[in-house]
Amino acid sequence: MVQELFNRTRFCLNEHLPFVLYRKPNTHELIGIFQDSDEVHTVVDYSETGFVFAPFDADVDAIYIKRDAVLKSDFTPENNTLKPIESSVLLNVDGKEGYIRLVKKALSYIEKGTFDKVVLSRKVHVELTDTYHHIFQRLLTTYPEAFCYYWHHPKIGTWMGATPEILIKTSGTQFTTMSLAGTQSIEEGQAPSWSYKELNEQQVVTDYIVDVLKENVQALKVLERESVRAGQLWHLRTELTGVIAPSKFGAVLKALHPTPAVCGNPLQNAKRFILYNESYKRSFYTGFLGELNLQEEMPRNRNRKNQENSAYKSIRKSSELYVNLRCMQLVQDKANIYVGGGITKDSDPEREWEETAYKSKTMLRILNNK
Ligand SMILES: C=C(O[C@@H]1C=C(C(=O)O)C=C[C@H]1O)C(=O)O
Numbered sequence: 001m002v003q004e005l006f007n008r009t010r011f012c013l014n015e016h017l018p019f020v021l022y023r024k025p026n027t028h029e030l031i032g033i034f035q036d037s038d039e040v041h042t043v044v045d046y047s048e049t050g051f052v053f054a055p056f057d058a059d060v061d062a063i064y065i066k067r068d069a070v071l072k073s074d075f076t077p078e079n080n081t082l083k084p085i086e087s088s089v090l091l092n093v094d095g096k097e098g099y100i101r102l103v104k105k106a107l108s109y110i111e112k113g114t115f116d117k118v119v120l121s122r123k124v125h126v127e128l129t130d131t132y133h134h135i136f137q138r139l140l141t142t143y144p145e146a147f148c149y150y151w152h153h154p155k156i157g158t159w160m161g162a163t164p165e166i167l168i169k170t171s172g173t174q175f176t177t178m179s180l181a182g183t184q185s186i187e188e189g190q191a192p193s194w195s196y197k198e199l200n201e202q203q204v205v206t207d208y209i210v211d212v213l214k215e216n217v218q219a220l221k222v223l224e225r226e227s228v229r230a231g232q233l234w235h236l237r238t239e240l241t242g243v244i245a246p247s248k249f250g251a252v253l254k255a256l257h258p259t260p261a262v263c264g265n266p267l268q269n270a271k272r273f274i275l276y277n278e279s280y281k282r283s284f285y286t287g288f289l290g291e292l293n294l295q296e297e298m299p300r301n302r303n304r305k306n307q308e309n310s311a312y313k314s315i316r317k318s319s320e321l322y323v324n325l326r327c328m329q330l331v332q333d334k335a336n337i338y339v340g341g342g343i344t345k346d347s348d349p350e351r352e353w354e355e356t357a358y359k360s361k362t363m364l365r366i367l368n369n370k
Contacts, residue, residue, distance in 0.1 A: 001073035005032045006133055008071065009150070016154035018065050020051045022290075023075060023140055023148050024320065030075040030140070036068040038154050043292075046250040052292040052321065053151060053159075056282040057275070058257055063156065064292060077141040095122055096353055102277060103349040109273060110345050117204055118264035118273050120352075121340025123280060124360045126367055128333045136160060138366040143231055147322045149289065159284055161327025162362060164230035167256055167288045171296060172316040173244045175217070175252070179205040180228075180323075181261050181342055182236035185358045192227050192234040197346035202236040205261045209240060212255040216248040231326070231362045249319075262286040262323060262340070283329065285338035290321040326362040337363045 005021060009032065012019045018035040033051045043052060043062040054062030099122050106118050128135070136150040139162050146162035165180045182198035206222065213220060220242040228237045244252055263286070264270020274282075296316045328337040339359040341352055 002030060002075055005030055005071050005073050008032060008034060009133070009152070013152065018153040020053075020065055020149060020151045021136065022051075022150070025145050025147055028074055028076060030073050032069075032071040032073075033065055033067050034069040034071070035066045040153065040155055041066060046253055047293065049293045049295075051151075051290065053153075053156075053284060053289045054257065054287040055284050056258060056262070056286040057271075058254070062287075063153070065151075065153070075140060077144060095124075098122075098279070099353055099356065100349045103343055103347065103352050105277060106273065106343045107345070107347065107349075110343070115264050115266055115269045115273065117201060117260055117342055117344050118270040119260070119262050119286070119340050119342045120274070121278060121282065121285065121338055122356055124337040124339065124364070126328075126335045126337060126364065128330070128335055128367065130367070132158070132160075132330060135366060142366055143362070146230065146326070147290070151289065158330040159324075159327060160330060160363075161324060162231070163322045163325045163327065164228070164235065165261070165323040165325055167290075167321040167323050168253065169318075169320045170244065170249070171318045172298075173246075174241070175244055176239060176241050177209060177213075177256060178240065179209050179238045179259070179261060180235050181205050182234075183341060183355050183359070184234040186229060186232050186234055194227075194236060195346075197344060198236060200346075201342050201344050202238070204265050205259055206238045206240075208260050208265060208267075209256065213240070213242070213252065216245050216251045216255065217242040218245060219243045231365075233358060233362075253321075257288055258286060261342070262325070264342070282338065284324050285327055285329075286340070287324045288321050289324055290319070292319050292321070293317045294319070326359065328363050335363070335367060 009019055009021060016038055021030060021032045023030050041064050043064055048064055050064035050066050052062055052064045102120055106120060110116060139160060140148050143162035146164055148162045150160050152158045166178050169176045179202060181202040182194060184192045223239040225236060225238045227234050296318045298314050298316050328335045337360050339356040341355040343352060
């Protein structure tokens, strides 16, 4: 069955048709969505149904792939051991000077008071030595706890990623979102120890989310902050739950994207700095992606015996959207890996560079296997 999914994607690549393959965190089901034409469908108001792919810049259209055909298959990860990455590859010094200069410039803006946090990023270029299918299979096997995807649109491009960050997950009006920030490399057997810089940086994101959601949600709950693993990294995470006010889903999404986790604070000043000073377009990196407005069948009354009878069932909409992190854009036999991190007044440029190097490992590990 998995083979059927992969064969279909090969067919789509040959025939220039859009598709996406994905697997949700901690599940064993690979899902494929296939569109019958190469049309580019743009999102108007987030009432659309399909697999959405939205860029970082919210002023640029988000697109979605229509669910003309949906195939599902069990996917059981094989045991695979990846070769360790040589540090010369990891800390590939290309671009180091430019990134450090950029961090220093951001620090001078923080000092002037333009913003107190900005998330900066860079691209790592890699020559591919393997097929897209093998790379994606390794991605699925290596990151069972991530949302893993392989997305293609003949008129837009090809992307792959293994993201740890939920933008929003809804079932009917119930929703969950998260504030994820702060990064440390995992030392096996050791708990992370967070500095003031990291705790504060993540708190800024949580406070921001609470503030922007208040108008459009009810019963907002902020859960306990925790340390979570994402590949070989630790992050700080706070989950938030609540109920979306009637017909406010689009407004909630607009409020959540982008958050200071991937842009900065205050948002507009940070965004302006990013757009003018990063030397390339982020395109879909730090945008979001996932299932938009799928229909879920719910039993209307759990005490009713005759659950088969459709009179006792109701239809609910559900969405599951992720922030596009730990991802790469594939262009023929090359990959552009995108990595970034939050800069605040306590940032040390050299350590910020190292943080992006650690983040690049998530994709480099699965590319560097020959
Ligand atoms: C920007 C990225 O990650 C974001 C920034 C983080 C940080 O600054 O510590 C941590 C998780 C993400 O919210 C990335 O992975 O490229």
